[in-house]
Amino acid sequence: MSTPTAPDTRPPRLCPHCSAATPPEASTCWLCQSALPPYEQRPRFEQGVAPPRIAGEAGAQARAGRLEPDFVIWSLAALVAAAVMVIVVIDVAVLGGIGYAILTALGCTPVIGALAFMMWMRRPSEAGTSTRGESREQSTLVRIVGGIAMAVGAMLAVMVLIGLLVLALLVLLFIACIAAEGGHL
Amino acid sequence: MSDTVDSEEVRAWRVAQRLTELRGEERANLIRIVGIAGFYGVQLLNRYGVALGPVQIPAMEGVEGSFHLLMSLLALTGVLVASGVLIALRNRFFPWWIKYATSTVDLVLASIALVVADGPSSPLVVIFFPLLGLSVLRFSQSLVRYTTCATIVAYLFVALAALRDRPTLAVPLYQAILFVLALAIVGVALDHVAREVRRLAGAYADRASRVPAAPSADAEGGT
Numbered sequence A: 001m002s003t004p005t006a007p008d009t010r011p012p013r014l015c016p017h018c019s020a021a022t023p024p025e026a027s028t029c030w031l032c033q034s035a036l037p038p039y040e041q042r043p044r045f046e047q048g049v050a051p052p053r054i055a056g057e058a059g060a061q062a063r064a065g066r067l068e069p070d071f072v073i074w075s076l077a078a079l080v081a082a083a084v085m086v087i088v089v090i091d092v093a094v095l096g097g098i099g100y101a102i103l104t105a106l107g108c109t110p111v112i113g114a115l116a117f118m119m120w121m122r123r124p125s126e127a128g129t130s131t132r133g134e135s136r137e138q139s140t141l142v143r144i145v146g147g148i149a150m151a152v153g154a155m156l157a158v159m160v161l162i163g164l165l166v167l168a169l170l171v172l173l174f175i176a177c178i179a180a181e182g183g184h185l
Numbered sequence B: 001m002s003d004t005v006d007s008e009e010v011r012a013w014r015v016a017q018r019l020t021e022l023r024g025e026e027r028a029n030l031i032r033i034v035g036i037a038g039f040y041g042v043q044l045l046n047r048y049g050v051a052l053g054p055v056q057i058p059a060m061e062g063v064e065g066s067f068h069l070l071m072s073l074l075a076l077t078g079v080l081v082a083s084g085v086l087i088a089l090r091n092r093f094f095p096w097w098i099k100y101a102t103s104t105v106d107l108v109l110a111s112i113a114l115v116v117a118d119g120p121s122s123p124l125v126v127i128f129f130p131l132l133g134l135s136v137l138r139f140s141q142s143l144v145r146y147t148t149c150a151t152i153v154a155y156l157f158v159a160l161a162a163l164r165d166r167p168t169l170a171v172p173l174y175q176a177i178l179f180v181l182a183l184a185i186v187g188v189a190l191d192h193v194a195r196e197v198r199r200l201a202g203a204y205a206d207r208a209s210r211v212p213a214a215p216s217a218d219a220e221g222g223t
């Protein structure tokens, strides 16, 4: 493996204490706030302090080698949040008029966009494979669960994108309405 | 960082606590978003009514447009804050104070909604209980205590604001005392849960270390 140059393209590494993936330049773990050893001399996962025994899905993720925010819970929350935003924009359009609706939509669109982007970029399939060359074989269960999570995530992402499209159409419609009414908000 | 002087036990506990806190924050945030969606849905029904075959909910009289607009914008603010938490967690931004910040924002938004609605006489006043309940998901005693106090302060603020500006909506003193008492009791119970979890983990670790090689089927299966 060649020595990486700036920008830092080294893969994220696992915290030896809680097995959260941390950026290569970090000196403190973002999750458990333990100090991390220098990147080059990082202890191998197996030689470091054993990860804590934790139950449930957090434990499953830690054993799979990498701890990340829970993808399904995250996606569900993002989807409901985006749906509420879209409904509020429609509601504001009905009640408060076009001007307020455009302002609201302008406020919401970057947030919905950011949520959709993150949902798309950080799929579990990208987690857990590239960090450790020495990673253990993933169990069948983890692969099945990961696959389902990925499918659900992709579906949710598409739905959020449709929401965005509806939002964009609404904004266009409002602009058309303003133009037709002679430009008074 | 005091990392080097930490004993293994202290660090193990801190790591476990932070993991629980992360999972709790995620779960609380999801519940918060779904809750906002639910309450906002009820507000929409209030405003527009619904007529779906056997389900007939008439639109409430006297729900003004400006009031409904304000409620919509409050729901939007809540959802935007929750989205901020989602974005922060996804980018591994997870400081210790985020749980206090989200609890405070929840209470502030609920208080504003109540002050513009019917104050302490509004049926929405029950919202203080789920907001208090969310605090235990992080299993932090200080958060539970903080949220209990903040919830009581928020309720008193709503009650006093009604007494000052809209006396017809104010509640009698005994009703306010009952409500505060109920909040305090829930807070004490949640505080107990947050404290006992640590004791439970300690007791489990103690027992587990005394049984060196328990057969895994026995350990995993029997709950």
Ligand SMILES: [Zn+2]
Residues within 6 Å of the ligand: A015, A016, A017, A018, A019, A020, A029, A030, A031, A032, A033, A034
């Ligand atoms: Zn860590």
